[in-house]
Amino acid sequence: MKLEPNKIFKNILIFLFIIFIALYISQSTGYYEYEQYKKVALTNEQIKQFEEDVKNGKNVNVKDYVGETKKEYGNKVSNMGLTISENIEKYVKKFINGAFDAIGKAVKEK
DSSP, X not given: OOOOHHHHHHHXXXXXXXXXXXXXXXXXTTHHHHHHHHHHHHHHHHHHHHHHHHXXXXXXXXXXXXXXXXXXXXXXXXXXXXXXXXXXXXXXHHHHHHHHHHHHHHHHHO
């Protein structure tokens, strides 16, 4: 079965368009800005806590207030989802690299 360059190119364009739409929607809904806001809010809370502890005369260490505190929400289901998504990422990378290689070969043949 011979790969048709037009069909490959069309499928790649459709795939890239879908990715573009997904990124555009996430940007337009303010997902990135919300994530940045959460970081700033956390920092403001840490500053308030630091000032309150200094006011109360507690022995303060700056390291206790600096840095992002991450909560671990992992469980069996989320870990399995992470593994699945990493495997999907691996195969999508292979597909994209193979598609671009095929396009490169098709362009060189013409």
